[in-house]
Amino acid sequence: MYEIVAFYLFSVLAIGLFLVTVMSKNVLYAMTSLAAGMVLISGFFFLLGADFLGVVQLVAYVGAIMALYSFAMMFFDATRDIKEKNTNPALVFLLGGLSAVVLVMMFAAPIHSDAIQALYPMHEGVGNAQDVGMVLFTKYLIPFEVAALMLLVAMIAGIILAGKKMDQSLTEDIGADDEILKQKDEK
Amino acid sequence: MENLVYIALFAPFVGSMFAALFGMSPKQTFVGIIASSLLFISFAASAVLAFHVYTTGTAIHVTMMEWISAGDLMIPFGFLVDQVSVTMMTVVTLVSTVVHIYSIGYMDHDKSFNRFFSYLSAFVFSMMILVMSDNFAGLFIGWEGVGVCSWLLIGFWYHKEDVAREKNPSISPSWAANEAFIVNRIAGLGMLIGIFIIYWNVGSLQYDVVFADLPNLSSSVLNAAALALFIGAMGKSAQFPLHTWLTDAMEGPTPVSALIHAATMVTAGVFLIIRANPIFSMTPEVSFFIAALGTFVAFFAASMALVNRDLKRIIAFSTLSQLGYMFAAAGLGAYWIALFHLAAHAFFKALLFLGAGNVMHAMDDELDIFKMGGLKKAMNWTYIYMGVASLALAGIPIFAGFFSKDAIIETAFNEGTYVLWAILVLTAGMTAFYSFRQVFLTFHGAKRYKDEIHPHEMYKFVLIAMAPLAILAVIAGFFMGGFQTFVTKLLPNYEMSHHTHELIVVLTAVVLVFAVGGIWLAYKKYANGLKRDEKLENSFLYKLLANQYYIPQFYEEFITKPYAMISEKMWKDIDMKIVDATVDGIAKFLYKSGDKARAMQTGNLSNYLNWMAVGGVLLLIVAAISAMLA
Amino acid sequence: MIGLSHYLIVSALIFSIGLIGVLRRRNLLMLFFATEVMLNAVNIAFAAISHYYNDLTGQMFAFFIIAIAASEVAVGLGLLIVLYKKYGTLNLDDFASMKG
Numbered sequence: 001m002y003e004i005v006a007f008y009l010f011s012v013l014a015i016g017l018f019l020v021t022v023m024s025k026n027v028l029y030a031m032t033s034l035a036a037g038m039v040l041i042s043g044f045f046f047l048l049g050a051d052f053l054g055v056v057q058l059v060a061y062v063g064a065i066m067a068l069y070s071f072a073m074m075f076f077d078a079t080r081d082i083k084e085k086n087t088n089p090a091l092v093f094l095l096g097g098l099s100a101v102v103l104v105m106m107f108a109a110p111i112h113s114d115a116i117q118a119l120y121p122m123h124e125g126v127g128n129a130q131d132v133g134m135v136l137f138t139k140y141l142i143p144f145e146v147a148a149l150m151l152l153v154a155m156i157a158g159i160i161l162a163g164k165k166m167d168q169s170l171t172e173d174i175g176a177d178d179e180i181l182k183q184k185d186e187k
Numbered sequence: 188m189e190n191l192v193y194i195a196l197f198a199p200f201v202g203s204m205f206a207a208l209f210g211m212s213p214k215q216t217f218v219g220i221i222a223s224s225l226l227f228i229s230f231a232a233s234a235v236l237a238f239h240v241y242t243t244g245t246a247i248h249v250t251m252m253e254w255i256s257a258g259d260l261m262i263p264f265g266f267l268v269d270q271v272s273v274t275m276m277t278v279v280t281l282v283s284t285v286v287h288i289y290s291i292g293y294m295d296h297d298k299s300f301n302r303f304f305s306y307l308s309a310f311v312f313s314m315m316i317l318v319m320s321d322n323f324a325g326l327f328i329g330w331e332g333v334g335v336c337s338w339l340l341i342g343f344w345y346h347k348e349d350v351a352r353e354k355n356p357s358i359s360p361s362w363a364a365n366e367a368f369i370v371n372r373i374a375g376l377g378m379l380i381g382i383f384i385i386y387w388n389v390g391s392l393q394y395d396v397v398f399a400d401l402p403n404l405s406s407s408v409l410n411a412a413a414l415a416l417f418i419g420a421m422g423k424s425a426q427f428p429l430h431t432w433l434t435d436a437m438e439g440p441t442p443v444s445a446l447i448h449a450a451t452m453v454t455a456g457v458f459l460i461i462r463a464n465p466i467f468s469m470t471p472e473v474s475f476f477i478a479a480l481g482t483f484v485a486f487f488a489a490s491m492a493l494v495n496r497d498l499k500r501i502i503a504f505s506t507l508s509q510l511g512y513m514f515a516a517a518g519l520g521a522y523w524i525a526l527f528h529l530a531a532h533a534f535f536k537a538l539l540f541l542g543a544g545n546v547m548h549a550m551d552d553e554l555d556i557f558k559m560g561g562l563k564k565a566m567n568w569t570y571i572y573m574g575v576a577s578l579a580l581a582g583i584p585i586f587a588g589f590f591s592k593d594a595i596i597e598t599a600f601n602e603g604t605y606v607l608w609a610i611l612v613l614t615a616g617m618t619a620f621y622s623f624r625q626v627f628l629t630f631h632g633a634k635r636y637k638d639e640i641h642p643h644e645m646y647k648f649v650l651i652a653m654a655p656l657a658i659l660a661v662i663a664g665f666f667m668g669g670f671q672t673f674v675t676k677l678l679p680n681y682e683m684s685h686h687t688h689e690l691i692v693v694l695t696a697v698v699l700v701f702a703v704g705g706i707w708l709a710y711k712k713y714a715n716g717l718k719r720d721e722k723l724e725n726s727f728l729y730k731l732l733a734n735q736y737y738i739p740q741f742y743e744e745f746i747t748k749p750y751a752m753i754s755e756k757m758w759k760d761i762d763m764k765i766v767d768a769t770v771d772g773i774a775k776f777l778y779k780s781g782d783k784a785r786a787m788q789t790g791n792l793s794n795y796l797n798w799m800a801v802g803g804v805l806l807l808i809v810a811a812i813s814a815m816l817a
Numbered sequence: 818m819i820g821l822s823h824y825l826i827v828s829a830l831i832f833s834i835g836l837i838g839v840l841r842r843r844n845l846l847m848l849f850f851a852t853e854v855m856l857n858a859v860n861i862a863f864a865a866i867s868h869y870y871n872d873l874t875g876q877m878f879a880f881f882i883i884a885i886a887a888s889e890v891a892v893g894l895g896l897l898i899v900l901y902k903k904y905g906t907l908n909l910d911d912f913a914s915m916k917g
Contacts, residue, residue: 007819011827018831018854022838027846034850041857044824048868050876057860060883065853065890069846072894076846076901084843084908087793092840095797099804100833102811107825118872135873136880147884154888161895164902790913793843800840 006047014040027073035066052129188239189249192266195232195276196315198225199283203308206301214300216291222304223287226311230280237273244676246270248321255324262392267321270677271526274670275318275458278530279451281659282537283311285652286446289541292649293442293548303343303440310336314451318458323382323392326459330423331375333452338368340447341439356435356500356739363435370432374422378459381415384408398465406470413466413473416459424456424510427484431739433507437499441544444499449506449540450533457510460517461526464678468520478518482599482607482614485511487736489617493624494732498543498554501625505580506536508618509592515611516595519602521681523674527667528591535579535587535660539622541653542573546629549642556625557717561634565642568650570630572657577626579660581619582702590664596698601687615698619705624713632716824865832858845897845907849890856886 017040020033038061045054086092120135122128136144202225206218240246246269254264268276287307294300313336317329342364349359357363386392388408389400401409420426425433436448447453460467460477467474488507495501509532516525549566550559563570579586582593592615599608636642644650671680683691712718723729734740787798835858838851860879867875901907 004819007823014827015830015834018834021850021854022834022841022847027844030847030850034853037854038857041861044827044861045864048824048864050864050867050879053860053864053876053879056880056883060887061853061857065887068890068894069849072897073846075898076907084847085910086841086843087797089841091797092837095800095804095840096833096837099800099807099836100830102804102807103829103832104826106811106814107829108822118870118874120873120877122871122873131873132876132880135877140877143881147881150888151884151891154891158891158895161892162898164899791910792912793909797840800836 003047006043010040010043010047013037014044027076031066031069031073034069035062038062038066049128051127052132188236188247191232191236191239192247192249192268192319193251195229195236195280196266196312196319198229198232199280199308199311199315201225203305203312206305206308209301210305212301213298214295218301219287219291219294219304222308223284223291226280226284226287226308229311229315230277230284233273233276233280236268237277240268240270240273241673246677250321259390260386262322262324264325265321265393266319266325267394268319270674271458271461272318274526274530274674276315278533279311279314279318281655282450282533283307283314283446285656286442286450286537286541288652289445289544289649290440290442292646293544294440295646297440299343303340306336306339306343307442307446310340310447310452314455317455321394323385323394323397326462327375327378327382330378330419330455333447333455334368334371334375334423337371337436337443337447337452338364340443341367341436343440343443344438347438352739352743356735357438358435360438363432363438367432367436370429371422374419374429377415377417377422378419381412381419384412384415388412394462401465401469409466409470410473413463413470414476416463416466417473417477420456420459420514421480422456423459424453424514425507426456426480426510426514427487428738430484430488430507431735431742434500434503434735435739437497437503441499441540441547444503445537445540445544448503449536453506453510454513454529454533457513457517457525457529460514461522461529461678464517464522467517468679474518474520476518478515478599478604478607481511481514481516481518482610483511484508485515485614486610486617487511489614489621491732491735492621493617494729495621496555496557496733498546498556498559498625498629499540500554501556501621502536502539502543505539505618505622506532508614509536509580512592512595512611512614515607516598519598519604519607520679521595521598522678523671523681524591524594524598526674526678527670528595530670531579531587531591531660531663534656534663535576538572538653538656538660539576539580541656542569542576545569545645545649546573548645549640550636551640553636553640556628558635558637559629560632560636560716561630562642563630566630566644568644570626572650572653573626573630575657575660577622580622581706582615582698583619583706584699585661585664587660587663590667593695593698594667597683597687597691597694598681600690600694601683612698612701616701616705619702620709621705623706623709627709627713628717631714635717821865821869825862828858828862828865830858831855831861834858843909845900845909848909849893849897852889853886856882 014037017033017037021030021037024030024033038057042054042057042062045051045057120139122131202222205225206222209215209218236247246267248265248267250263250265252264253261255262287304290303290307294303297303310333313329313332315329317326317333320326320329342361345361345364347359347361349362352358382392385397388404389397391397391400404412422429433448433453437444439448467477485508488504488511492501492504492508495504509528513525513528513532516522516528545566546559546562546569547554549562549569553559575586579588582588596608596611596615599605599611675681687694731737787794832855835851835853835855838854839848842848842851860882863875863879863882865875867873867879897907900912904911
């Protein structure tokens, strides 16, 4: 019973929060609702018994990635409303709605095939984290290492791309910086 | 012996390639000399082969390599040196050698001296392939090869302008070359169809296989094959109605006329009939048609030669006429007589042409015999040569033509085709008349040429080179008996019946009376100079003959012009409006669609994303639909 | 009872929301947010399938998707900063330098 309540609650909340993310003009609102949505997603994971994935979602997404976004946002001016000439809403909702309808139709249809066999079945009485660890470090060892390498590369790339000319302000013009320096001098 | 076959075949090819190396450079006498010596080597090899075949009586059959091998089709690159082909080889290489040497003198002042030798040797090579091949495919290759070389050589002076037909019936060398090539294309199609019929029904193109298999074929197939092959022969040997190109081909240099359009290439048709005699002897109707057509052409061409004023055209008409004789003999089954006349004719006709070349050379390329006369003093040797050749052509005893032509006329009598016989006898008289009309008008009487022309004799070496032909034109007839025993080992023998044998003196006498009568008439009319007869020249018959029965005009009006009109219509209406328009339309559509699609490239990433989403959603819908249908 | 379809439908809806965001937004940072939404939607689907088919493969894929998302954010944000330094804006309409 609590599963049904939780599912619908999470669903409604997640969809609502993501809608805010997509529609909001304010970056801060968008990012906050995105982070909240992520937490709810991890809720889904817990509901589905994927405990480890849920934890990773919280740590990596809500913790790391969102932190990265918030840092990035600080380089830009987050308090200002974003002025953008959004695409014709008719087209957007036509395409989005169409894809939603088609996808829902597809997923709502009963799945006929019974011949689906578990490649790496879960084991009874073994914790999810242990199960995942077994598979990840045996069958998926090489992809795992490659992913690690990829993250390293991404990190270095991020540092190098963002790290140049970090002494300059991105949001204020140079004249403002000079003014601040002048004020300092006056003191 | 095998090596000799290759030497005989490839020496002209080497000569041609060698001369081609210098094709663009100015005149180099040694090119001509080397080409001629290679030709002589080829002749020597042919002669040795002839002697070998004569003494041993066995044919030499070599297969150089496998040429075409596709599925059931197996055509080796093989050569057959038997009695028939070795005769042709010897004749061809002998005449070619003489003509090559002659050309060194004749083409002396021509800018394209080297190119000329390249073409000429290439022609001999093609001709050798034609006669030596042991299958119809090789024959066809040679057939087309000589056609190409003939085209190149007729149009050798391609830079000459087109003129009106009234001024020059050939219009221009390039026109004449194209005419020859196109007419031969039509005939070549017939020949190709014949070859296809043979392959279709026999499954092979080798002569021996085909001839061995003939009894198994139905008569309709045989008739179709024989007729189709004869159409090919008609084109190459310029038989009516495909004859117009031969006289126009006289636009080429005179050695070319001597070699190709008198002695060798035009006899290829006769050679084909002789070579394929098993087919033709099994189709009496087609053979009789050949004989009848040959007789008709003999008379028809001789009649046109009676009034023509162009030195070379007269000889060309006489070539046509003599080819008619050969076809008559071949059609009546006297293949060896046809081959003998072919060889004899090659000698005296080449001699006649080369003599005409000397006259042209002396007269600054003047060809109208009404504007010559009295050249006897200045050109004594040429006079003798042309006289000898004309006597041989007219069929005066002891000269070569007497034996061969007489034998053909007797054959016509022997076969009981008295109409053909009568026509051939009459034609013999006309032949004598026109050949001596030409000789007398050229060499006798008072001079009618302009004063600034100073006729002079040809170079000595040229005259010496012509001597073998002159000697052969005189003595070739004496070898008739030996020739008969030689070639009838391969060809069906043909003997006169007992009845004909008894009458032979009378028959010969009748022919002789006509021949001598013709000469006498020519002497009476022309030996003491030209007396123009206005009334005769304005008569309908004279005009009809002088205009070649208006056949060239007829072709022009009813074939060339309508064809040009249709082509123009096709080009403007079908090609431009449908074919080109379709192609242009495709191009325009691509341009337009590209131009329109360019608008998509706004450079705005957001637009691109929209397009991507459109594509993604479309794919999704397709996937959904296909999943539903599955 | 909550079945697989329920999760998948939620996932599809969230994915469509992400798609709408991608289509609608012109600000690069917001575009990144929309992409994250889509990635998360897919993760839900993977986890749900993993659960209902009793198979760990789906979870594995979800892990790798998270890893990819993390690297994408790291590099993408670096690029955004460079772009911002160069143009002073993150609005896509201002980058139309590839107009054909």
